[in-house]
Amino acid sequence: MDYDNVLAEFEERLGYRFKDQSYLKTALIHKSYANEQLRDPAACNERQEFLGDAVLDLVMADYLFRSYAQLPEGELSRIRSELVSAKALAKVARQLNLGPCLQLGRGERRSGGQDKDNLLADALEAVFGAVFLDAGWDVARAVLGRLFEATAVRVAQRKSLDYKTRFQELAQARFGVAPVYELVAAEGPDHQREYTVVVSCDGKTLGHGRGGSKKAAQQQAACEALVALNTENDEP
Numbered sequence: 001m002d003y004d005n006v007l008a009e010f011e012e013r014l015g016y017r018f019k020d021q022s023y024l025k026t027a028l029i030h031k032s033y034a035n036e037q038l039r040d041p042a043a044c045n046e047r048q049e050f051l052g053d054a055v056l057d058l059v060m061a062d063y064l065f066r067s068y069a070q071l072p073e074g075e076l077s078r079i080r081s082e083l084v085s086a087k088a089l090a091k092v093a094r095q096l097n098l099g100p101c102l103q104l105g106r107g108e109r110r111s112g113g114q115d116k117d118n119l120l121a122d123a124l125e126a127v128f129g130a131v132f133l134d135a136g137w138d139v140a141r142a143v144l145g146r147l148f149e150a151t152a153v154r155v156a157q158r159k160s161l162d163y164k165t166r167f168q169e170l171a172q173a174r175f176g177v178a179p180v181y182e183l184v185a186a187e188g189p190d191h192q193r194e195y196t197v198v199v200s201c202d203g204k205t206l207g208h209g210r211g212g213s214k215k216a217a218q219q220q221a222a223c224e225a226l227v228a229l230n231t232e233n234d235e236p
Contacts, residue, residue: 006101013096016131016143023048023134027126028098030119032105045126052129056084059144060152068156072227082155083148089121092147098123163222167199170229175202179225181218197221 007024011017018024027045034044060080068076082088093099099114102123113119132140171179185196197217199207206228209221 010096010098010101014127014131014143015146016135016139018130018134020134023130024127027052027130028101028123029103030105030108030113030123032108032113033103036105037103045123048126048129048133049122050129051132052125052127053084055128055132055140056125056144059141060084060148062141063145063149063152064156067152071156071223075223079152079155083152086117086121088151089124090117092151093120093124096124096147098127163219163226167222167226167229170226171201174229177202179206179222181221183214183217199225201225 007021007028011024026043027048029038029044031041031044031046034041057080060083061076064071064076064079068079071079094115098120102114102119104113104119108119128140128144131143168179171177179199179201181197181199183195183197186193187196188194193212195211195214195217197209197211197214197220198205199209199218199221207221207223207225209217209219209224211217211220
């Protein structure tokens, strides 16, 4: 298939049509191809990869900050790290079938470079840099949001589901008793209820949580309690 058609199909999957295709083409040039075929190492995608990495970090930080107001900085950082890892980026790249679009040197192509996690992840970041260069912040945020939102929700939920378990283990070790969750308020109409929960151990209140369900409120309370106990433990 003609390479321009390959790129056009990739744009369809990406959900963005480039005004200046040179940005996209550069994003897909690995350094091995730039060295062998173009005789110009600077023509590879590494500069756009550098930019795309920063764009992705900011988009994910902005999304998590706005979507998970109850989570402390440490949890937000851990979720973002998982979302922008090479493994996670390679998975997205495969969903977009990015591999066949890569311009690789002969050796890299023979060794299966089209399906290597690190090459796919780097090229995807370069594509994000290309989108930013071509259309700016708002469009880049929208494109990346569509690609990562579902995964971000799954990762955040998986992380948060562990708060009660982690807090129970810590409470048992520290106090010798299980934590107690108490519903202290339920406000708002039935279709938009908000619950407030406090969690205590050995008579000491350690965390408060609010959420659209009792479980969500308990998770937030457990998260706050974990932070409180860890901070207390760090004090001299």
